[in-house]
Structures are given as structure tokens and as C-alpha cells.
Amino acid sequence: MNVLKKYAQAAGMTDEAWKRHANPWSVWTRFAAIPLMIAAIWSREWLGWWALVPVGLVVVWLAVNPHVFPAVEQPGSWSARGIYGEKLWLRDRSLVTGDHRNVQRLLIGVGAAGFALLIWGLIALDGWPTVFGATLITLGQLWRIDRLGQLYLAHRDTAPE
Structure with a gap:
């Protein structure tokens, strides 16, 4: 079993959870969590160790969101x-x-570059790598969802429900 399948299993991604995660509210509120997590981590400048509270809240939200x-x-x-396509792909x-x-390989590279820039920006509390990294991650994820949606459309007749 690969890492992503193990993660999905650990996150409780049953067939019902996948259907709930396919709700557009689930998808878009996960995207909304990106700037919230950035703000939570950045808040260490003002809150010190108390910044772990908003970070923890975002992590809890990301864990319960698909359910x-x-x-x-x-x-x-x-x-x-796109989410149904992701389930098929897994x-x-x-x-x-x-x-x-x-394209999937390219998107992994884009996401990795964005993640590296984001981490650099958050460690240094520097705006441009933080924003640019978050933008690369977001655009990569949007493109990935689009491609997985195409995968679903191509295989929906043969997909087990």
C-alpha cells in the first residue's frame, strides 16, 4: 500500500467520507484553510507559543473537513x-x-517548489516567498483537481461506487 492510500485510510476516508469530501463546500473550505494556516503560523511573531492554538484549530478543521x-x-x-477522480486514482x-x-509529475514538482518557498517564507517571515509558494500550491492543486475530474469523466462508467 502506498503512502497516499495509507494516509487516506488513516484519515478515515471511507466511501461515505469520499462522497462528503466531494461536496464543493469541503473542497473550497480546504483551499480557504491555506491562508488561515499561513496567518496562524505567521502569528508566532505576535503570539509566541500561543500561535499553536490557531495552528491546531486549522489542523483540526482539515482533519474533520472531509466528514x-x-x-x-x-x-x-x-x-x-475532481474528488471522485482522486478516489479512482488512489x-x-x-x-x-x-x-x-x-502532468501529474509536473504538478508534483510545482507543488514541491511551492511548498519549499512557503516554508522558507514562513521561517523567515518574508512575504514574497510565502505568497508565491502558496500561489504555486493553490494553482497546482486546482490543476490537479481539473485533471482528476477529467479522469473521472473518462472512467465514470467503469468506476465502482
Whole structure:
């Protein structure tokens, strides 16, 4: 079992949880957590060790988020198709072929670069690498969701529910 499957299992990503996570509110509020986490970490400048409280709140939100919204049975929205595609991809990596695989690899690189810049910016409390890193992460994730939505559309007739 690969790392992502282990993570999904540890996070309690049952079939019902995947359906709840496909709710657009789940997807978009996870994106909203990015600037909240940045602000929480940055707040160490003003709050000292008390900054762990807002950091902890964001972490708790990210943990419960895929479980709190109503389930999406038929993915009609762009974000829901992306999450259903992610579920398919985790179950069978061979579904991603050719150009889709190359784009996935590119997105891993974009995300890693963004994460490195974000960490650098947060450690140094420097705005440009923080904002640029968060932007790369966000754009990479949006592109990834789009590609996984295309994967879902290509394989929805053969996908087990």
C-alpha cells in the first residue's frame, strides 16, 4: 500500500467520507484553510507559543473537513468530479496514462517548489516567498483537481461506487 492510500485510510476516508469530501463546500473550505494556516503560523511573531492554538484549530478543521458536509451522490460540479477522480486514482494508478501522467509529475514538482518557498517564507517571515509558494500550491492543486475530474469523466462508467 502506498503512502497516499495509507494516509487516506488513516484519515478515515471511507466511501461515505469520499462522497462528503466531494461536496464543493469541503473542497473550497480546504483551499480557504491555506491562508488561515499561513496567518496562524505567521502569528508566532505576535503570539509566541500561543500561535499553536490557531495552528491546531486549522489542523483540526482539515482533519474533520472531509466528514462534515452532506454527501454528493452524483458529482455534477467541477470540484466533485475532481474528488471522485482522486478516489479512482488512489484505487488504480494505472488509469492515469500518457500525458495525464506527465502532468501529474509536473504538478508534483510545482507543488514541491511551492511548498519549499512557503516554508522558507514562513521561517523567515518574508512575504514574497510565502505568497508565491502558496500561489504555486493553490494553482497546482486546482490543476490537479481539473485533471482528476477529467479522469473521472473518462472512467465514470467503469468506476465502482
